[in-house]
Amino acid sequence: MNLTDIFFIIFSLIAFSSALLVVFIQDLFKSALMLVVTFISVGGIFFLLNAEFLGVIQILIYAGGIAIIIIFGVLMTKDMATANTSNIFMFINGQICLLFFVLLSYFLINEEWFLLDLVNSPYAEQAKNLFSNTTDHLATLLLKNWVIAFExxxxxxxxxxxGSLAIVKDKNE
Structure with missing residues (x-):
């Protein structure tokens, strides 16, 4: 087991545990913070899989943008003490999620993964070379071929x- 495998296990455990905490924490603000941790750890997994562009996008867009918007929405929610009370639907939703998890696990275990045989084939080296320079290729496309759309x-x-600053400024004055 090398260092990459150890980091993959660490990022996977962090992502899995923080995703569970997103679902099971009663406090909405702490749940949103755990969502940020989940997004960052998934971005770390992308980096370990040599998908640097996806890792940067995951961290910038999801952890830096969407999750922060969710946190702002939570902070602006009035009456936070009664906003997320438990009810009967929580038990029903838990049962549905458990059933979905069991079915998904069953199908994943019983599936014949014929694509795993291709990992040791000569096509694997071609695929590795194809995806090793995606950031350079995307930069070339964005700054040469698609520069108008990028701008x-x-x-x-x-x-x-x-526009968002103008809306916030009008509400504050």
Whole structure:
């Protein structure tokens, strides 16, 4: 077992345990923070799988953007003490999730994974070479072939930021 395997196990355990905490923690704010931890650990797994671009996107977009928006939404929720009380649906949803987990585990265990035979084939080396330089290839596509769309999306994001600041400024005054 090498260092990459150890880090993969660590990131997987962190992702799995924090995902469970997202579901089972009663406090909505702490649950959203555990969601951020889950996103960051999944980004770490992407880095270990040599998908650096996906890892950066996972951390920037999900952990840095979407989860922070969720946390802001939680913080702006009024009456947080009674916002997430337990009810009968919690037990029913738990039973449905347990049934789904058992069925998914059954199908995953009983599936014949014929694609695993291709790992030792000569195609595996070609696939490894194909995905080793995706960041360079994406940068070339974005900055040469799709530069207009890239610039348009950056102007659109700038307009969204300015618009959100204008909305917040009007509400504060």
């Amino acid at each position: 348009f999306s950056s102007v659109l994001l700038l307009a969204v930021i300015i």
